Amino acid sequence: MSDNNLKTASVLAFERKLDPSDALFFSGNWSERTASKAWPGIALNEKSVRGTISNRLKTKDQDPTKLDAAIENPNLQTVDVAALPADADTLKVRFTLRVLGGTGTPSACNDAAYRQKLTATVATYVETHGFTELARRYAINLANGRFLWRNRIGAEQVEVQIARLIDGKADKTWTFDALALSLRGFDIDGAASASLDELAALIAGGLAGRHHLLLEISAFVRVGAGQEVFPSQELILDRGRGDKSKTLYHVNNVAGIHSQKLGNAIRTIDTWYPEAAELGPIAAEPYGSVTTQGKAYRQPKAKADFYTLLDNWMLKDKMPDKGNQHYVMAVLVRGGVFGEAG
Structure with missing residues (x-):
């Protein structure tokens, strides 16, 4: 029976439970991927290119004379690039992932009754399903190399090695053909x-808080000697004149992928939204947002978004179907600030 006096807490926040580091890029040869020698980091280089006018023109600019005049002014750009050396055919991408316990326990909640109901609801979910389904999907996204993003496309071979670290040493290692x-x-x-x-x-077990878990993930991507590789691109909000038109992410001049982008790939497990059969998995997000498509697949109007499902579950005791229970838990694993808007 629902408690009519229960309201969503105005302060409600959860810490993320899958905590990846940034991923760094190294170069070497496919035949040496099991050797213990250190692979050198991939540095960023600048490239200045003379492009051509290729953007869509307004009707008034389609006059042949005007177009010829525009083409005489070349599209000059300075961009960051990252590439393998001429004598290396394999990209190594390495990062660590901490799995934290306490899923469903808010880091901040200013309503004791709501907190109590939330804790009981999560406990019922864990008792019924455990974290088996979520954990298997996270494991598959590590094994299939989804976190490589564009680097995975067109690769000849991709091998992912995952090691559990205890006292800084690999306790057990799994190898996958991604x-x-x-x-x-x-x-x-x-x-x-x-x-x-x-x-x-x-x-x-890590999500349930039964043990400490730190994983080291190393992906070896055979793309070909001297080929370009693709780190994260930086979002430059205050762009001055004469700046680079593409700035790539690096850590101490070693190319890398943002931890946020890795997290997005690992939690791309939502196949419970309405159009999933046609489109495949998307990242577990409160509104099912996919920024590259400019679309939210879990609309409040369809009562498919995280907030509607959570409120129905907590305040009205309307338990979502099994898939959407997994989805709600996946968003709690993601973390965020979910309090009632003031």
Whole structure:
């Protein structure tokens, strides 16, 4: 029975429970990926290019004379680039991932009754489902190399090595052929399945707070000697005149991928939204936002968004279907500030 006096807390925040570091880029050769020698970091270089006018023209600019005049003024650009050296054919991407316990326990909540109801609801979910389904999906997104983003496309071979670190040393290591695992779904059979089950059990235990878990993920991507690789691009809000038109992310001049981008890839597990059968998994976000498509797939109007599902579950005791229970928990694992708007 629902408690009519219960309201959503005005202050309600959750810390993220999957905590990746930035990923750094290194170069070497495919045949040396199991060797213990250190691979050198990939530095950024600047390139100045003379482009041509290629943007869509307004009607008044389509006059041949005007267009010829515009083409005489070249489109000069300075951009950052990252590429493998001429004698290296493989990109190594390395990062660590902490899995934290206390899922569903708010880091800030100013309403004791709401906190109590939330804790009881999460406890019921854990008792019924555990974190098995979420953990397996997170494990698959590590094994299939989804976190490589554009670097995975067109690669000849991709191998992902995942090690559990205890006292700074690898306690156990799993190796996956990333290209053999689909990005479209989470039904995995065959040789990789047993390793994924082991890894998922560890992640589930970490989310449940049963043990400390730190993973080191190393992906080896065979793209070809001297080929360009793709770190994160920086968002420059205050762009002055004469600046670079593309600025890439680096840590001490070693190219890298933002931790936020890695987190987005790892939590791309939502196949419970209305159009999932056609479009495949999206990141677990409160409104199912996919910025590259400019679309939110979980609309409040359709009662498919996180806030509607959470409020129905907490305030009205309307338990979502099994898939949307997983989704709500995945958003709590993501973390964020979810209090009632003032």
